[in-house]
Every structure is written in C-alpha cells, then in structure tokens.
Amino acid sequence: xxxxxxxIEPKWQAFWDEKRCFEAKTGDCRPKYYVLDMFPYPSSTxxxxxxxxxxxxTDILARYKRACGFNVLHPMGWDAFGLPAxxxxxxxxxxxxxxxxxxxxxxxxxxKTLGFSYDWSxxxxxxxxxxxxxxxxxFLKLYEKGLAYQKEVAVNWCPELKTVLANEEVIHGRSERxxxxxxxxxxxxxxxxxxxxxxxxxxxxxxLDWPEGTKQLxxxxxxxxEGLLVKFPVVGSDLCLDAFTTRCDTIFGVTxxxxxxxxxxxxxxxxxEQREKVREYQKQAAQKSEVLRKEALQEKTGIFLGxxxxxxxxxxxxxxxxxxxVLTGYGTSVVMGVPGHDARDADFASKYRxxxxxxxxxxxxxxxxxxxxxxxxxxxxxxxxxxxxxxxxRDWGAPCVQxxxxxxxxxxxxxxxxxxxxxxxxxxxxxxxxEDLPVLLPEVESYEPSGTGxxxxxxxxxWVNVVNxxxxxxxxxxxxxxxxxxxxxxxxxxxxxPHNEQAPFDPExxxxxxxxxxxxGGAEHAVGHLxxxxxxxxxxxxxxxxxQSEPFRKLVHQGMILGEDGEKMSxxxxxxxxxxxVVAEYxxxxxxxxxxxxxxxxxxxxxxxxxxxGVYRFLQRGxxxxxxxxxxxxxxxxxxxxxxxxxxxxxxxxxLKFNTAMSHLMVFVNTMTGYAVRPHCCLRAFVQLLQPFxxxxxxxxxxxxxxxxxxxxxxxxxFDPDLVAEEVGTIAIQVMGxxxxxxxxxxxxxxxxxxxxxxQIPNIAEKLQNNEIKKIVFVQDxxxxxxxx
Numbered sequence: 001x002x003x004x005x006x007x008i009e010p011k012w013q014a015f016w017d018e019k020r021c022f023e024a025k026t027g028d029c030r031p032k033y034y035v036l037d038m039f040p041y042p043s044s045t046x047x048x049x050x051x052x053x054x055x056x057x058t059d060i061l062a063r064y065k066r067a068c069g070f071n072v073l074h075p076m077g078w079d080a081f082g083l084p085a086x087x088x089x090x091x092x093x094x095x096x097x098x099x100x101x102x103x104x105x106x107x108x109x110x111x112k113t114l115g116f117s118y119d120w121s122x123x124x125x126x127x128x129x130x131x132x133x134x135x136x137x138x139f140l141k142l143y144e145k146g147l148a149y150q151k152e153v154a155v156n157w158c159p160e161l162k163t164v165l166a167n168e169e170v171i172h173g174r175s176e177r178x179x180x181x182x183x184x185x186x187x188x189x190x191x192x193x194x195x196x197x198x199x200x201x202x203x204x205x206x207x208l209d210w211p212e213g214t215k216q217l218x219x220x221x222x223x224x225x226e227g228l229l230v231k232f233p234v235v236g237s238d239l240c241l242d243a244f245t246t247r248c249d250t251i252f253g254v255t256x257x258x259x260x261x262x263x264x265x266x267x268x269x270x271x272x273e274q275r276e277k278v279r280e281y282q283k284q285a286a287q288k289s290e291v292l293r294k295e296a297l298q299e300k301t302g303i304f305l306g307x308x309x310x311x312x313x314x315x316x317x318x319x320x321x322x323x324x325x326v327l328t329g330y331g332t333s334v335v336m337g338v339p340g341h342d343a344r345d346a347d348f349a350s351k352y353r354x355x356x357x358x359x360x361x362x363x364x365x366x367x368x369x370x371x372x373x374x375x376x377x378x379x380x381x382x383x384x385x386x387x388x389x390x391x392x393x394r395d396w397g398a399p400c401v402q403x404x405x406x407x408x409x410x411x412x413x414x415x416x417x418x419x420x421x422x423x424x425x426x427x428x429x430x431x432x433x434x435e436d437l438p439v440l441l442p443e444v445e446s447y448e449p450s451g452t453g454x455x456x457x458x459x460x461x462x463w464v465n466v467v468n469x470x471x472x473x474x475x476x477x478x479x480x481x482x483x484x485x486x487x488x489x490x491x492x493x494x495x496x497x498p499h500n501e502q503a504p505f506d507p508e509x510x511x512x513x514x515x516x517x518x519x520x521g522g523a524e525h526a527v528g529h530l531x532x533x534x535x536x537x538x539x540x541x542x543x544x545x546x547x548q549s550e551p552f553r554k555l556v557h558q559g560m561i562l563g564e565d566g567e568k569m570s571x572x573x574x575x576x577x578x579x580x581x582v583v584a585e586y587x588x589x590x591x592x593x594x595x596x597x598x599x600x601x602x603x604x605x606x607x608x609x610x611x612x613x614g615v616y617r618f619l620q621r622g623x624x625x626x627x628x629x630x631x632x633x634x635x636x637x638x639x640x641x642x643x644x645x646x647x648x649x650x651x652x653x654x655x656l657k658f659n660t661a662m663s664h665l666m667v668f669v670n671t672m673t674g675y676a677v678r679p680h681c682c683l684r685a686f687v688q689l690l691q692p693f694x695x696x697x698x699x700x701x702x703x704x705x706x707x708x709x710x711x712x713x714x715x716x717x718x719f720d721p722d723l724v725a726e727e728v729g730t731i732a733i734q735v736m737g738x739x740x741x742x743x744x745x746x747x748x749x750x751x752x753x754x755x756x757x758x759x760q761i762p763n764i765a766e767k768l769q770n771n772e773i774k775k776i777v778f779v780q781d782x783x784x785x786x787x788x789x
Contacts, residue, residue: 003623005587009696022117026509028071034513035061038521041079042103047110049577050561054520056592059116063692064653067716075495077124082484086416096416114588115695122498126487133438134504136421147193157185163413173292184286189411194535198403210555214526221527223404230397232309243334249383251313252372253359256337258321261285262328271306285324293324300348312396329406415447415456417481424476455479489536511547523557559603566606589694590616596658610769611762622669630677641671642682643723649689685717733758734785735767751778
C-alpha cells in the first residue's frame with residue numbers, strides 16, 4: 001500500500017463539497033456546539049503556515065463534537081474592510097474591492113485544500129452590501145439609544161496615510177502600517193459610549209472561561225478607580241478645577257496641578273506673559289501621539305500657566321501647569337502633583353524645581369500621615385475615610401468612581417469602509433430610515449485621501465449631495481466611514497442566520513446557537529476586538545435582540561508559529577512558509593498533524609521543514625497498518641492499547657492538548673506495527689480517533705476497512721473503563737542535558753518505544769538533524785537524553 005495525499009485529499013474534499021456535509025441546521029434537537037475562528041482579514045499575500053494552526057484546532061473540535069452527537073456550527077467569513085486593503089490599492093492602483101475579492105478567493109482555496117469542515121453555506125464578507133446594510137442598521141440602533149454621538153476630539157492623524165488611526169494602530173508615535181509619523185489634532189468624530197458599559201464589561205469578566213492574562217488586560221484597559229474628586233478653586237477667579245485622586249490622604253503633599261495641554265480652560269488660565277510660550281508648547285504636544293505621551297520612560301515636559309489654585313485643606317497656593325503626560329479624556333484631565341509619593345510627579349518636580357513634600361511614612365508595615373496638620377499621626381486608610389466624609393460636608397469634594405476606558409472613536413477618513421447611515425440637513429444631523437439602507441459605497445475612479453482630513457467620499461458631489469426621501473430637503477451625506485472593528489463586533493451573530501433579508505438575524509436563531517462555545521484567535525485582539533464585541537453584545541441584550549450578554553463562553557489564544565530562524569514570520573525577513581508548498585510536498589493532513597504536534601496550542605513554536613518529515617512518516621506507517629487487516633478478536637495487549645488510546649485521545653481533545661493526543665496515536669501505531677495482522681476492530685477505532693486530525697487519510701482508511709457511510713458522522717468510539725487503568729508518567733526528553741520536550745507514556749514503556757517517539761517530536765528531530773549521536777542516556781520513566789558528539 002502506498003500513501004498518496006495528492007490522490008486522496010482532492011477526492012474527499014470534492015465529496016464533502018458535493019454532499020454539503022458540514023452544513024448546520026438551526027433548531028436541531030441535538031445539543032448545539034458553536035466553534036469559531038477569529039475570522040481573517042484576507043490580505044493579498046494569502047495564508048502562511050502560522051494561520052492554519054488555530055483553524056486546525058477549531059476543526060478538530062468541530063469534527064470531534066459532531067462525532068460526539070452535537071449539532072455543530074463551524075462557519076467562516078472575511079473581515080474585508082479596513083486600512084490595509086485601501087493602502088494596497090493606493091500602492092498598486094487596483095481598486096480595493098478587486099484586490100479584496102481576489103484575496104478572498106485565494107484564502108478560500110487554501111482553506112479548502114486543508115480540509116477544514118466549515119459550513120460554507122454561511123460564508124459572509126463584511127464588504128458585501130448584504131452584510132454592511134445590517135452594520136449600518138445596528139449603528140442606527142446605537143444612535144437611537146443615545147450611544148452614538150459626535151464630538152470634537154484629539155485624534156491620531158497620519159499625514160502620510162491621510163487618515164485617523166486607532167491607538168492600537170500607533171506604535172511609539174508612528175503608524176503600525178508604513179512606520180509614518182503620527183500627530184494629535186482635534187477633529188469632529190463619531191463616538192460610541194462604551195463607557196456607559198464600563199462596569200458591566202468589568203464585572204462580567206469573572207463569568208468567562210478566558211485566559212487570565214487576557215481578562216487582566218481588559219480590567220487594566222477599563223481601569224476602574226475609586227477615590228475622591230477634589231475641588232481646587234482658582235485664585236482670583238470663579239473657576240474651580242476638579243482633580244481625581246485615589247489617595248486623598250496625600251492632599252497635604254500637593255505642590256502643583258497639571259492639566260492636559262488640550263484642556264479647554266488652558267487659555268483662560270494662562271496669564272498674558274506666558275501665552276506665547278504656552279501656545280508653542282501646545283503645538284509641540286500635538287505632534288506627539290497619545291501612545292508616546294503615555295510612555296513611562298518619555299521625558300516629562302511642561303510649562304507654567306502663571307495662575308494658581310488654592311488647596312482647600314491647607315490654603316496653600318498651588319501653581320497650575322500643563323504637561324503632555326496628562327491626556328484629555330482621562331477623568332477630568334487634571335492631575336494632582338504629589339511628588340513626595342509619585343515617581344512621575346517627582347521627575348516633573350525635580351526638573352522644574354517644584355517643592356517636594358513628604359506627607360506619609362511607613363511604620364510597622366502601615367502608612368501614617370506626617371506634616372498633615374490635624375491629621376498628622378493618623379493611619380492612612382482611616383485618614384482617607386475621614387477626608388472623603390469631611391470633603392462632602394464642606395463641599396470641597398465628593399466620592400467618585402472613574403475609569404480609564406474612554407468612548408470608542410468610531411470615524412475613519414477612508415473610502416474602504418461602511419458608510420454611515422447619517423445625513424446633514426439645516427444645521428442638524430439626521431438618521432436615515434432602515435428602509436433606505438444600505439447606503440452603498442459609490443464606484444469611484446480615485447480613492448486617494450484628500451489630505452485635508454476628509455474621507456475620499458467627500459470629493460464625490462453626486463454621492464454626497466442627496467435629497468432626504470422623508471422630508472424632500474437637500475441634505476449632505478456623512479463622508480467618514482466606520483472602522484474595521486464595526487463589522488467584527490457582531491459577525492458571530494450573523495453566522496447564526498446569514499441569509500436573513502429582513503433583519504440582521506432572527507433572535508430565535510441566535511438564542512439557539514449563542515454564545516460561542518469555543519473562540520480561538522490571536523492574543524493581539526485581547527483588548528480591542530474582544531472588548532468591542534462584548535460591548536455590542538451587551539447593547540443588543542439591553543435592546544432585547546439577544547438572550548445572552550456575553551458572546552464568547554471560552555476563549556483560547558493559539559501561540560504564534562515562528563519562522564525557522566525563531567523570528568516572527570514576515571515578508572521583510574524572508575522567513576514566510578507558504579502552506580501551498582507544504583501541501584504540495586507532504587499533503588494537508590501532514591501539515592495539520594505537524595502543527596498540532598509541534599507543542600501546546602497556546603505556546604510559540606518555531607517551524608522546522610526537516611521535522612515535518614517525521615510526521616509524514618508517521619502517517620505513512622499508519623497507512624501501512626491497513627495492508628494486513630484481520631477479522632480475529634484482538635489479544636489482550638491489542639485490546640488494552642486500543643481502549644487506552646480511545647480514553648487518552650478523548651481526554652486530550654477535551655482539554656485542547658492536541659500534541660498529547662498525537663503522541664498517544666503514535667504509540668498505538670508503533671505498537672500495532674509489531675503485529676503481522678491487525679484486528680479490524682482495533683484499526684476501526686484508530687481511524688475514528690485519527691479523523692479530527694487527518695480527515696482525508698481517515699476517510700480513505702475507513703473506505704479500505706469496508707465501512708459504509710461517511711466517517712465524519714460516525715459516532716465517537718467508547719472505551720472500556722476496565723481496560724484503561726494504568727499509571728502514566730512524564731518523561732523528559734533532553735538533548736545534551738537540556739530539556740527539549742516531554743512525553744506522557746505508561747510507566748514501564750521500554751527505551752526503544754520512548755526513543756522512537758522522542759525522535760518524532762519536531763524540536764528533538766531538528767536538534768538531531770545532521771548531528772551524530774554519541775550515546776543515549778535512559779532513566780526508566782524519567783529521562784531520555786541524547787548526547788551528541
């Protein structure tokens with residue numbers, strides 16, 4: 001028998017497509033299981049071998065759960081709008097719609113060659129008007145609820161890209177795409193009131209089965225703080241500046257107040273002699289991105305406005321400064337300077353020779369107030385309680401809860417995005433009626449940004465100037481477009497009912513499928529996409545459109561697959577591996593199994609072209625087992641290894657330990673290779689266990705066994721508990737005494753078996769490649785060490 005992926009894989013892919021095998025039916029009486037990938041942005045370069053890792057993991061779960069009797073929804077679509085496509089179009093002169101459609105075709109072809117069991121009948125693309133019609137509709141619902149509004153805010157403006165960038169698109173003051181300088185300028189933008197949901201977004205994190213690191217990142221981003229809002233009257237004025245502090249016990253140590261350079265009262269608080277210097281400083285601050293201004297190591301700069309406030313607690317005059325490390329939109333944009341107890345304030349005070357006062361000291365593990373008038377000697381926590389209560393009595397302040405989270409800037413000055421369903425009449429903004437949707441992107445010859453801050457759409461009078469169908473008046477369309485995150489904030493709901501022409505989705509379909517049971521994607525989306533999707537879900541829950549307030553029950557971040565040089569794969573490094581090349585040489589099943597066997601799903605792993613050979617040989621050996629199929633009953637060892645493998649692979653899949661599952665399948669193959677004839681029932685179970693990982697090969701072997709029907713829908717095998725009891729140990733696999741991998745194997749496994757399995761671990765195979773082995777040190781059930789010459 002000869003293993004021929006080039007013959008086997010197209011055969012079964014065509015069969016699955018023809019029979020529409022993996023289409024999910026809403027309302028099935030079986031328990032549902034919704035497994036979802038973070039849908040990809042279809043770039044012009046297509047997939048590299050890092051992409052299929054997460055897709056293979058979700059496919060294993062989808063195939064396994066189907067075999068376990070679940071009604072599985074496993075869809076795929078395309079996050080097709082956004083800046084990358086527009087920039088590529090500007091570079092090549094090819095319309096972004098064409099480049100996007102071409103990229104989608106490439107991605108889809110590549111995914112199909114890998115045998116993923118997607119329900120392609122539910123395929124969506126966010127740049128299709130049948131989809132973005134409903135993104136516009138949902139925006140209208142946010143607007144009706146008072147959660148969408150316009151405001152002039154400081155934005156990240158990139159003159160080279162001629163568009164506003166989100167904070168996550170700016171790195172060290174430069175654009176993530178193209179590495180161009182980014183500046184802060186005021187611009188009227190659409191905003192979404194995500195801050196209205198700050199507490200719910202924070203509290204409900206505790207209900208989710210997510211990586212703790214991701215939940216903590218969201219907690220930090222939301223940034224809840226409880227404290228006191230202190231009122232500082234401006235000397236010689238009726239104005240009063242409010243500063244929030246979580247440590248009101250340091251109130252006697254305030255020696256300056258700092259405002260954001262964009263604070264609306266800067267002009268009023270600046271004396272004439274300082275005005276020119278202050279304006280120059282404001283210009284300089286505007287040339288720094290928000291990310292750069294927040295960096296801890298950034299040198300602190302500022303300028304004195306010439307005016308003062310009065311500290312109500314000690315009647316001291318406190319100078320007012322502006323400094324670019326204070327950001328507008330965070331709290332009141334006013335910060336108490338307490339240099340005696342804050343490193344950032346201390347740096348600022350030292351640079352500008354401002355007083356530094358110590359008002360706290362530690363004794364016996366507790367903090368006590370010093371130099372604090374009548375509160376001197378008080379324990380700090382008691383002082384805080386008293387100051388909060390007394391501030392309310394004297395009207396010098398009030399308890400306050402603040403969040404670092406700010407409203408979501410929702411406008412982009414781009415062509416390639418969803419148009420807003422809004423128009424401008426006589427000095428007021430008007431929402432279009434749902435029946436006037438979608439607002440279609442116009443066909444244009446040029447989508448070059450204007451450079452004035454407006455979207456390219458602003459230069460198309462025939463599209464901009466229209467008649468309001470309700471009032472008959474001449475109106476002007478909104479020319480900004482929505483960010484790419486608009487579509488990705490609800491796509492998982494559209495997958496539940498993708499062909500609905502009357503609504504974004506049927507609430508009953510969403511009630512049946514949601515929430516997503518397992519969501520797999522990159523950790524780079526830990527805050528942005530995941531937070532925005534949670535926000536939209538909570539709004540829709542409040543509107544009664546969905547029956548759950550959280551979209552993703554379990555979240556998994558797959559680890560990055562690095563290049564062979566150990567660096568992140570990128571065209572510039574020249575270390576990108578094209579999966580088409582791997583499939584052409586070894587087959588899709590080898591690629592799938594190799595990526596799962598590389599190591600734990602959540603960990604980073606370097607690619608090794610040499611090590612993939614070991615996985616290919618494993619599949620070849622598995623295939624050759626079927627050259628001799630017997631009808632006899634299995635002996636005790638065969639029965640035991642079969643049932644133990646069922647139990648271990650099942651447990652490993654349930655816990656997403658796919659590399660461990662592959663180790664157990666390799667043990668089975670090695671054991672059965674020692675028999676001249678292999679019992680049919682043992683091989684039948686092996687094929688069922690192999691199916692989620694190597695589905696093409698498994699379907700072929702199922703046919704060789706003479707079984708009827710499609711293996712993909714065969715029930716998952718069940719093990720006999722009496723046959724699986726054994727002790728398992730973890731064996732450390734070393735090269736030159738350094739740990740390079742582990743194997744979980746039954747206690748007592750002999751050296752030859754451990755050595756054979758160890759050589760198939762990609763990291764081990766790579767280290768042994770082209771190296772002569774001097775000796776092998778084996779300690780039973782503990783260590784196998786390859787010593788090289």
